[in-house]
Amino acid sequence: MEVDLTVTGHRILALTGPSGAGKTTLLRQIAGLAMPESGRITFGKDPWLDTANGIHVPPQQRHIGFVFQDYALFPNMTVMQNLEFALPKYHNQELIGHLLEIAGLTQLIDRKPHQLSGGQQQRVALTRALVREPDLLLMDEPFAALDPDMQLQLQDLLLRLRRERPFTVILVTHDMGEIFRLADQVAIMENGRLIRIGSPAEVYLKDQTEALFIYGEVLTLERTTEMLTVHAWVDGKIRQFTVPTHWGVQLQPGTKFTLHYSGADVEVRILKT
Amino acid sequence: MDPQPLLLTFKLASITSILLLVIAMPIAYWLVFGKFKGRGVVEALIGMPLVLPPSVIGFYLLLAFSPSHWFGAMVEEYLGIRLVFSFPGLVIASILYSLPFMIYPIRAGLQSLPASLREASYTLGKSEWQTFVKVLLPNCKPAILTAFVLTFAHTVGEFGVVLMIGGNIPGVTKVASVAIYNEVEALNYPAANAYAMVLFAITFVILLLVYSINNRLLRVRQPA
Numbered sequence: 001m002e003v004d005l006t007v008t009g010h011r012i013l014a015l016t017g018p019s020g021a022g023k024t025t026l027l028r029q030i031a032g033l034a035m036p037e038s039g040r041i042t043f044g045k046d047p048w049l050d051t052a053n054g055i056h057v058p059p060q061q062r063h064i065g066f067v068f069q070d071y072a073l074f075p076n077m078t079v080m081q082n083l084e085f086a087l088p089k090y091h092n093q094e095l096i097g098h099l100l101e102i103a104g105l106t107q108l109i110d111r112k113p114h115q116l117s118g119g120q121q122q123r124v125a126l127t128r129a130l131v132r133e134p135d136l137l138l139m140d141e142p143f144a145a146l147d148p149d150m151q152l153q154l155q156d157l158l159l160r161l162r163r164e165r166p167f168t169v170i171l172v173t174h175d176m177g178e179i180f181r182l183a184d185q186v187a188i189m190e191n192g193r194l195i196r197i198g199s200p201a202e203v204y205l206k207d208q209t210e211a212l213f214i215y216g217e218v219l220t221l222e223r224t225t226e227m228l229t230v231h232a233w234v235d236g237k238i239r240q241f242t243v244p245t246h247w248g249v250q251l252q253p254g255t256k257f258t259l260h261y262s263g264a265d266v267e268v269r270i271l272k273t
Numbered sequence: 274m275d276p277q278p279l280l281l282t283f284k285l286a287s288i289t290s291i292l293l294l295v296i297a298m299p300i301a302y303w304l305v306f307g308k309f310k311g312r313g314v315v316e317a318l319i320g321m322p323l324v325l326p327p328s329v330i331g332f333y334l335l336l337a338f339s340p341s342h343w344f345g346a347m348v349e350e351y352l353g354i355r356l357v358f359s360f361p362g363l364v365i366a367s368i369l370y371s372l373p374f375m376i377y378p379i380r381a382g383l384q385s386l387p388a389s390l391r392e393a394s395y396t397l398g399k400s401e402w403q404t405f406v407k408v409l410l411p412n413c414k415p416a417i418l419t420a421f422v423l424t425f426a427h428t429v430g431e432f433g434v435v436l437m438i439g440g441n442i443p444g445v446t447k448v449a450s451v452a453i454y455n456e457v458e459a460l461n462y463p464a465a466n467a468y469a470m471v472l473f474a475i476t477f478v479i480l481l482l483v484y485s486i487n488n489r490l491l492r493v494r495q496p497a
Contacts, residue, residue: 068392072392074394074412076411088398129397
């Protein structure tokens with residue numbers, strides 16, 4: 001993996017790209033949960049990682065919030081206990097009450113995680129990550145398992161929490177709607193490299209009225225002499241498209257690919273997974 | 274029936290299980306999360322009592338515990354405890370003999386927890402120790418309970434090792450399993466039967482309790 005990435009100010013950066021591109025790995029390296037072979041990570045003026053100089057600040061001291069894909073709520077603790085566990089010693093207990101109120105969790109404080117719905121669990125996870133008042137919130141596909149309504153509610157909650165107290169967010173996501181609703185910046189990764197970065201409008205819309213990035217997986221193929229008709233699984237739907245056979249793209253059922261369509265130019269790339 | 278061997282058995286099993294619980298938790302943690310080479314060697318050593326005849330373990334312990342061996346001599350000189358044919362010796366032997374019964378279930382319990390629980394705790398600023406005590410251990414309660422009871426039951430059922438290093442001194446090393454053997458040798462079947470029935474009944478009740486508690490704990494974990 002080779003990535004050079006800078007996030008400025010209290011922005012929301014969306015990391016996107018096909019599965020296996022290295023998004024989650026990058027996020028875990030920023031958190032200190034995984035070690036890159038070599039590299040440097042700095043937060044403001046603080047070096048968090050500098051393999052050349054043997055610096056590796058453990059996750060405990062990076063002052064981050066991390067929201068896991070599976071929420072990672074502690075099953076042995078109630079909602080309240082989960083939040084209290086996160087609260088550093090001698091910190092103000094009032095913050096918890098305040099966050100609970102914003103997140104609409106006040107009624108649920110005595111429940112255990114298994115007594116909550118997915119959306120409620122995610123709200124607890126997000127709230128818990130903010131109890132330490134981190135300057136950087138890392139989120140790994142936080143809303144992917146929720147239904148669209150709940151996704152909107154949670155995205156809205158994230159924005160409201162940020163209005164209360166600004167912090168930087170790096171968010172791994174596959175959801176184009178989410179990128180445009182939340183992100184100030186989007187970075188597209190592929191095969192462990194950053195291939196584009198900019199505002200969502202710059203990355204996806206600039207100079208192109210019909211630009212498209214499609215990530216998908218091939219389901220079936222039909223070959224004629226001229227054309228290749230592909231049925232693919234794209235964003236939870238089956239889509240059909242046709243490409244000229246002479247492109248010689250090595251597609252097979254199961255192949256994961258990116259299709260970049262910019263009006264005049266179409267390019268299909270196959271991804272190693 | 275003389276209740277002394279039974280009481281001694283349960284005393285031995287209780288002390289062994291409690292000590293072993295304290296010893297096994299850090300070892301299990303270390304086996305699952307520790308970064309070191311030669312894990313295989315350590316795991317194999319811990320598992321030895323599962324496959325070795327108890328008499329082999331008993332034999333080597335008898336040699337090591339004897340006052341003419343450096344280990345036995347050292348313990349006797351510095352701690353004033355003679356390990357052969359004594360209760361402390363039985364406790365140490367039982368701990369070694371039941372090691373895998375305590376460590377393996379706890380290790381399996383720790384392994385079955387999602388990595389994200391540990392990582393979430395780290396990102397919330399908690400140390401490895403705080404994470405272990407407040408997050409990991411409470412969430413493998415069923416495994417710890419199973420480990421404790423298996424160890425207890427295994428120690429109750431110990432025979433070969435006890436006979437090798439403890440003999441059958443009444444009130445000191447003569448546990449129920451040895452008493453049963455003695456009674457049978459003396460053709461005193463009713464007495465043997467009495468001891469055996471009590472062991473049978475008590476172990477059955479303990480296992481029954483554990484499985485019902487574990488089933489309840491596991492049911493609670495299911496999503497609503």
